[in-house]
Amino acid sequence: MFTKAERLISLRNLKPKKKEGFLKVISIFSFLGITLGVAILIIVMSVMNGFKNDLTKKILGLNPHVVIQPNSFKIENDFEDKLNEKFENIRVTKAFSGEGIVVNQKNAKGVIIKGIDSNKVQNLDFLKKNMSKGSLKELNKNTALIGVELAFNLNLDVGDKINLMSSTFISTPFGGFPKQETFYISGIFRTGFYEFDQNFVFLDLSNALSIFDKNYNDQNLEIYLDDPMKADSYKDKIQKINHNYFVYSWSDINKSFFSALKVERNVMFVILTLIIIVAAFNIISGLTILIKNKTKEIAILKTLGLSEKSIKKAFFLTGFTIGVSATITGIILGIIFSLNIEKIRELLSTLFNFELFPSDVYFLEQLPSEINSYSIFIIFLFSCLISAIASFLPTNSISKMKTFRALKYD
Numbered sequence: 295m296f297t298k299a300e301r302l303i304s305l306r307n308l309k310p311k312k313k314e315g316f317l318k319v320i321s322i323f324s325f326l327g328i329t330l331g332v333a334i335l336i337i338v339m340s341v342m343n344g345f346k347n348d349l350t351k352k353i354l355g356l357n358p359h360v361v362i363q364p365n366s367f368k369i370e371n372d373f374e375d376k377l378n379e380k381f382e383n384i385r386v387t388k389a390f391s392g393e394g395i396v397v398n399q400k401n402a403k404g405v406i407i408k409g410i411d412s413n414k415v416q417n418l419d420f421l422k423k424n425m426s427k428g429s430l431k432e433l434n435k436n437t438a439l440i441g442v443e444l445a446f447n448l449n450l451d452v453g454d455k456i457n458l459m460s461s462t463f464i465s466t467p468f469g470g471f472p473k474q475e476t477f478y479i480s481g482i483f484r485t486g487f488y489e490f491d492q493n494f495v496f497l498d499l500s501n502a503l504s505i506f507d508k509n510y511n512d513q514n515l516e517i518y519l520d521d522p523m524k525a526d527s528y529k530d531k532i533q534k535i536n537h538n539y540f541v542y543s544w545s546d547i548n549k550s551f552f553s554a555l556k557v558e559r560n561v562m563f564v565i566l567t568l569i570i571i572v573a574a575f576n577i578i579s580g581l582t583i584l585i586k587n588k589t590k591e592i593a594i595l596k597t598l599g600l601s602e603k604s605i606k607k608a609f610f611l612t613g614f615t616i617g618v619s620a621t622i623t624g625i626i627l628g629i630i631f632s633l634n635i636e637k638i639r640e641l642l643s644t645l646f647n648f649e650l651f652p653s654d655v656y657f658l659e660q661l662p663s664e665i666n667s668y669s670i671f672i673i674f675l676f677s678c679l680i681s682a683i684a685s686f687l688p689t690n691s692i693s694k695m696k697t698f699r700a701l702k703y704d
Contacts, residue, residue: 296611299600303608304615320580325620327573332624332677333631335566339669340632342559344662346552352487355420358389358516359525359544360532367538368511376535377517381528385518387411388499392506395472396440396495397457401448405495407458409502409513421483421496428452428481435498437480441491445482454479458495460505475505486660570677573620574684577613581688585609606689613688617681621674629670635663 296304362369370376374386391408412433422430426442433439438458440450450456459474477497485491503509517532519525525543533541545552585592595605631638639661642648 296607297604304611320576321616324573324576324580324616327576328570328617328620328677329624331566331569331573332621332673333628335673336625336628336670337631338562338566340663340665341635341661343666344664346555347664348662352485353544353548354522356485356487356490357544359519359522360517360529361542362515362532363540364512365538365540369515369539374515383520387516388513389516390499390502390508390513393461395459397459398448398450403444403448405493407495407497407502409497409499412498424483424485426482426484430481432480433496433498435501436478438477439481439483439496440479441494442482442484443488443492450479452479452482458505462507473505473507570680574680577616577681577684578688581609581613581685585688585691609689610685613685614681618678621677625670625674629665632663632665636661
């Protein structure tokens with residue numbers, strides 16, 4: 295693609311003379327700018343990929359994949375059996391949830407109270423694997439499960455007594471009072487999902503229905519699948535069986551969240567790409583000045599018989615080499631930083647005594663990172679394309695040079 299003469303001229307251009315120190319500075323800034331832009335872009339994309347995938351795993355582990363909710367019609371008693379007969383590899387369980395308050399001595403906290411069928415706790419594999427204290431199997435009519443953050447904030451431990459108040463009011467001679475019951479903590483879970491660990495309390499289904507003054511006809515059916523990504527397909531099939539129920543999937547519940555995450559990821563990609571584009575302008579400036587300073591050399595090369603096309607290719611190779619080498623360096627640095635992003639976060643937090651990416655804001659206890667080879671390939675191609683365009687544009691000025699004038703001028 296490039297002749298030996300073109301490569302030699304390009305190599306010589308990459309080693310400017312002492313009197314061309316300004317060109318060296320521009321080349322260094324071009325290199326550092328593209329390196330920094332590519333590295334930051336890879337780090338940000340890796341963190342956002344990790345953030346999305348980690349949250350998706352937690353959401354799928356903590357939430358049912360398909361929910362069947364009574365609408366104007368109550369769920370039929372035999373509808374669960376119908377689902378098990380029609381579909382294979384699904385796990386169906388009954389559940390109910392509502393808002394309430396957990397009270398412990400002088401402390402109180404608003405929570406979501408969720409009742410689950412304690413006979414089918416095997417459906418909650420993710421929760422079972424993330425029990426910090428106690429056991430999911432110990433959930434019964436007198437006990438409750440709470441998250442580690444809620445336990446910390448209310449100074450609770452396994453065996454402690456709590457009062458739960460629901461949003462359902464009961465009438466008394468003295469007026470309406472929220473219905474409340476007493477439970478003992480049988481287990482504490484740590485999912486790593488701050489919002490979940492802070493705001494959820496699990497009860498046996500019968501207790502949840504009782505505290506909200508509901509009956510078994512008011513409960514939901516929750517379905518867990520071997521492949522959660524097929525949830526929308528199952529949702530449509532279930533809806534066709536009975537149109538009187540409200541059926542939705544986990545993706546329906548979190549659609550706005552994932553849409554916002556996708557928009558944010560695309561915006562970050564555009565913003566960080568501008569860093570690479572700005573750095574590429576340094577290549578244009580550097581090559582323009584280099585060509586201007588090399589006017590006599592270019593004229594001599596033309597006189598010696600080197601074609602204008604070859605000279606253009608030589609100067610193009612100069613700028614493109616800077617761009618590609620900076621891109622490769624940026625990719626290497628980006629991958630290294632991405633693989634050690636949590637250690638870097640901890641180090642910066644320790645040095646500056648400031649918590650970066652607090653868990654109560656970003657829902658995660660540690661900063662995830664997932665390197666996507668396809669994304670890196672796209673970033674590499676995009677950066678090389680920008681470098682190629684930036685290297686090509688200044689070479690057009692070579693065509694406008696007049697050989698005899700350049701020699702005469704010098």
